[in-house]
Amino acid sequence: MSAPLLEVSGLDVDFALGRGWSRARRLLHALRGVDLEVPDGRSVGIVGESGCGKSTLARTILGLQAPTRGAIRWRGWTVDPADRSRMRSMRRELQVVFQDPFGSLDPRMTAGDSVAEALEALEGVTEAKARVHRVAAALDEVGLDAGFADRYPHELSGGQCQRVAIARATVVRPRLLICDEAVSALDVSVQAQIVNLLGDLLRRHGTALLFISHNLAVVRHLCDEVVVLYLGRVVERAPREALFAAARHPYTRALIAAVPQPDPRLARPALEHADTPDTRPDATTSTGCAFAPRCPLAIERCSTEVPPLESAGAGHAVACHRWRELAAGS
Amino acid sequence: MSAAPLLTVRDLRVEFDTPEGAARAVSGVSLDVMPGECLAVVGESGSGKSQLFLACLGLTAGNGRVSGSARLLGQELVGLTERQLNACRGTQVAMVFQDPMNALTPHLRIGRQLTEGLTDRGLLDVSAARRRALEALIAVGLPDPESRLDQYPHELSGGQRQRVAIAMALVCGPSLLVADEPTTALDVTVQAQVLRVLRQSRERGLSIVMITHDLGVVAGLADRVAVMYAGRVVEMAPAQELFDAPAHPYTAALLASVPRIAGAQSDRLAAIDGQPPRPQDRLPGCRFAPRCLQARDVCRAVEPETMTTDARAVACHAPLRQGWPS
Numbered sequence: 001m002s003a004p005l006l007e008v009s010g011l012d013v014d015f016a017l018g019r020g021w022s023r024a025r026r027l028l029h030a031l032r033g034v035d036l037e038v039p040d041g042r043s044v045g046i047v048g049e050s051g052c053g054k055s056t057l058a059r060t061i062l063g064l065q066a067p068t069r070g071a072i073r074w075r076g077w078t079v080d081p082a083d084r085s086r087m088r089s090m091r092r093e094l095q096v097v098f099q100d101p102f103g104s105l106d107p108r109m110t111a112g113d114s115v116a117e118a119l120e121a122l123e124g125v126t127e128a129k130a131r132v133h134r135v136a137a138a139l140d141e142v143g144l145d146a147g148f149a150d151r152y153p154h155e156l157s158g159g160q161c162q163r164v165a166i167a168r169a170t171v172v173r174p175r176l177l178i179c180d181e182a183v184s185a186l187d188v189s190v191q192a193q194i195v196n197l198l199g200d201l202l203r204r205h206g207t208a209l210l211f212i213s214h215n216l217a218v219v220r221h222l223c224d225e226v227v228v229l230y231l232g233r234v235v236e237r238a239p240r241e242a243l244f245a246a247a248r249h250p251y252t253r254a255l256i257a258a259v260p261q262p263d264p265r266l267a268r269p270a271l272e273h274a275d276t277p278d279t280r281p282d283a284t285t286s287t288g289c290a291f292a293p294r295c296p297l298a299i300e301r302c303s304t305e306v307p308p309l310e311s312a313g314a315g316h317a318v319a320c321h322r323w324r325e326l327a328a329g330s
Numbered sequence: 331m332s333a334a335p336l337l338t339v340r341d342l343r344v345e346f347d348t349p350e351g352a353a354r355a356v357s358g359v360s361l362d363v364m365p366g367e368c369l370a371v372v373g374e375s376g377s378g379k380s381q382l383f384l385a386c387l388g389l390t391a392g393n394g395r396v397s398g399s400a401r402l403l404g405q406e407l408v409g410l411t412e413r414q415l416n417a418c419r420g421t422q423v424a425m426v427f428q429d430p431m432n433a434l435t436p437h438l439r440i441g442r443q444l445t446e447g448l449t450d451r452g453l454l455d456v457s458a459a460r461r462r463a464l465e466a467l468i469a470v471g472l473p474d475p476e477s478r479l480d481q482y483p484h485e486l487s488g489g490q491r492q493r494v495a496i497a498m499a500l501v502c503g504p505s506l507l508v509a510d511e512p513t514t515a516l517d518v519t520v521q522a523q524v525l526r527v528l529r530q531s532r533e534r535g536l537s538i539v540m541i542t543h544d545l546g547v548v549a550g551l552a553d554r555v556a557v558m559y560a561g562r563v564v565e566m567a568p569a570q571e572l573f574d575a576p577a578h579p580y581t582a583a584l585l586a587s588v589p590r591i592a593g594a595q596s597d598r599l600a601a602i603d604g605q606p607p608r609p610q611d612r613l614p615g616c617r618f619a620p621r622c623l624q625a626r627d628v629c630r631a632v633e634p635e636t637m638t639t640d641a642r643a644v645a646c647h648a649p650l651r652q653g654w655p656s
Contacts, residue, residue, distance in 0.1 A: 049519065151381050187375050188374065192599040193603070195589065195599055214517065220591060259546065262573065262585060263549055
């Protein structure tokens with residue numbers, strides 16, 4: 001069996017808080033012991049609330065943030081920023097689309113130039129004719145006709161900007177596309193267009209996807225596997241069907257229950273355990289399960305001992321001391 | 331039996347001067363808000379849903395023009411002076427905005443922000459106002475309310491600040507609360523808490539206008555729904571009926587395009603092709619016609635009138651639901 005496209009193992013990312021001499025003493029653990037695999041051609045969703053570390057994870061994979069501990073392997077090669085030629089070839093195969101459709105495009109570059117810049121920087125395509133052709137093909141693939149190549153971001157709507165950002169990321173045919181909340185800023189009808197576009201691109205080219213989102217319904221639509229993060233730790237990981245039909249972690253259940261459903265008959269008041277004190281435990285001091293202070297099922301052990309990530313079925317893993325009781329009761 | 335509406339909006343229009351000509355943000359909206367009900371106003375960015383109610387509260391930006399009528403408890407709001415508006419803001423109608431980070435003044439304690447509306451109007455003295463503020467914080471379910479009064483906004487999380495903003499809106503006892511995307515910036519679990527606070531306030535008799543793009547939020551709270559598209563109300567119906575049998579093709583398409591957390595799944599979402607017209611665009615017919623799968627020639631030529639039956643209204647030449655004259 002060949003190595004997965006992307007492998008993250010034991011990843012810790014700490015941020016120093018405070019100033020001066022106290023800086024080294026107070027650490028915020030943004031990610032703690034995160035393991036993650038993205039096999040070639042598969043789509044993996046990362047979900048969690050604000051502050052759970054999902055964007056830090058994306059930034060660390062992209063090399064925008066140095067890991068404190070742990071390793072990131074790309075096609076079996078341990079990512080090493082000092083090896084510039086391999087970093088360069090990895091960047092060509094690993095592309096990203098961010099949340100803010102306006103902020104991620106240079107306001108002084110036309111849509112065509114933005115896409116061409118990626119082509120030039122990553123593939124060294126400088127011949128004008130080839131470049132124009134590839135740019136037009138990339139824009140066409142995201143549903144923008146050739147006329148859009150000459151437009152500036154301010155002449156485009158949010159959905160169109162996001163299409164340009166996707167064209168810029170996919171023009172070099174990456175093996176893995178990372179989307180960090182890429183559809184969160186869009187209106188519902190436009191969001192559906194972009195979700196469909198991403199789904200089509202993945203199917204057509206067999207691109208793998210790491211889709212980071214707080215929107216569980218979109219993740220359910222796009223991803224084969226879902227990873228749930230809570231305060232920097234993976235608390236559950238499961239194939240899509242298993243996660244949405246039989247979530248094992250109380251946090252995952254609360255998260256799913258809290259999503260308002262577009263049907264008054266289903267819009268029951270969110271379960272009591274979804275309703276929790278929103279003072280987050282201080283990420284720097286807590287021992288035990290990070291979710292314990294909010295968890296309706298917490299027992300003494302939960303606040304003293306960190307639950308390990310255990311297998312709970314095919315491809316399903318959960319980090320909870322009481323998942324077996326929860327599974328038996330469901 | 332039909333009580334008099336709390337808020338009556340008739341043919342309200344909001345226009346902005348732009349270099350490309352007048353942009354019509356709201357073009358002729360009429361609706362009623364009944365006492366004790368929650369009306370959801372649904373639409374995408376630029377549909378005019380926020381501008382409609384900003385105009386009702388006299389908060390339209392300086393380059394905007396408002397015409398038409400908005401009567402609150404019988405009093406005309408359009409054209410009032412700032413002084414007259416201030417007399418009814420807070421005490422009769424209050425508003426909660428999307429961003430809980432910017433809704434509070436960073437350098438004033440929570441207690442001061444909650445009480446200044448009461449003391450500045452001379453409604454209550456300082457200690458009575460503080461008691462009222464405490465009650466308001468208890469009502470929105472903020473943990474540890476007493477110590478919150480002496481805290482600053484930065485000491486609270488986003489969900490807590492939004493609940494303080496709701497408490498601040500309710501402290502002078504308005505009859506109508508306009509909530510503009512109050513949960514959009516919040517996590518789902520925190521959103522659930524804020525929605526519960528709004529639900530409880532309505533049970534205590536408050537009328538709520540909920541402006542949102544999230545149909546899930548609408549389903550959990552609203553009695554009636556008004557769907558806006560490009561500055562017009564295209565459909566109005568009781569919530570359950572709207573979700574069961576949408577009459578306007580836009581409503582139906584919007585419902586179909588929402589990804590679901592449960593139930594059957596297909597490979598593709600039912601997206602609506604194209605995008606809404608810009609407010610400066612002039613279309614002769616129905617504004618949804620260019621994106622509508624049911625559009626006929628008449629739709630592209632003539633703007634549809636609003637047709638009304640007992641509880642529902644729809645502005646479409648070819649409504650989807652049986653029982654409409656067409």
